[in-house]
Amino acid sequence: MDNCIFCKIVAKQIPSTIVYEDESLLAFKDIHPAAPVHLLIIPKKHIDTLSSAQSEHTELLGKMLALVPKLATEHGCAPTVMADGSLSGGYKTLINTGPDGGQEVYHLHTHLIGGPQPWRGQR
Ligand code: 5GP
Numbered sequence: 001m002d003n004c005i006f007c008k009i010v011a012k013q014i015p016s017t018i019v020y021e022d023e024s025l026l027a028f029k030d031i032h033p034a035a036p037v038h039l040l041i042i043p044k045k046h047i048d049t050l051s052s053a054q055s056e057h058t059e060l061l062g063k064m065l066a067l068v069p070k071l072a073t074e075h076g077c078a079p080t081v082m083a084d085g086s087l088s089g090g091y092k093t094l095i096n097t098g099p100d101g102g103q104e105v106y107h108l109h110t111h112l113i114g115g116p117q118p119w120r121g122q123r
């Protein structure tokens with residue numbers, strides 16, 4: 001898509017801090033982080049919204065979601081069992097869809113938002 005900022009990031013026409021790339025997905029740091037860890041995972045292929053995805057995209061959607069826990073671990077925000085058995089860490093996984101869903105960039109993306117508190121509730 002000619003005028004899509006995330007397609008331009010995929011094409012490396014505009015800079016971003018890329019944290020993961022394979023043949024079908026790209027992940028990079030959000031330019032306005034809402035938390036200590038704020039990554040965006042996108043399909044390289046342009047899809048406007050989650051609601052535009054078709055059955056042929058099922059595998060791609062699965063891969064996008066499966067990347068979340070891997071990146072959360074790499075960026076230190078996966079839930080961890082402490083010595084006393086309590087859980088610490090964790091993150092939000094968010095896909096804003098359409099105007100009422102708060103979507104600003106119309107290239108499907110999954111937010112991975114986490115890191116040490118306090119930040120919860122900012123999005
Ligand atoms: P949405 O509201 O569409 O779910 O979120 C879009 C996200 O993209 C926002 O969190 C915004 O900060 C981020 N964003 C917008 N433009 C750019 C950009 O050019 N580079 C990067 N890295 N993030 C961007």
Ligand code: ZN
Nearest residue numbers: 004007046107
């Ligand atoms: Zn795009």
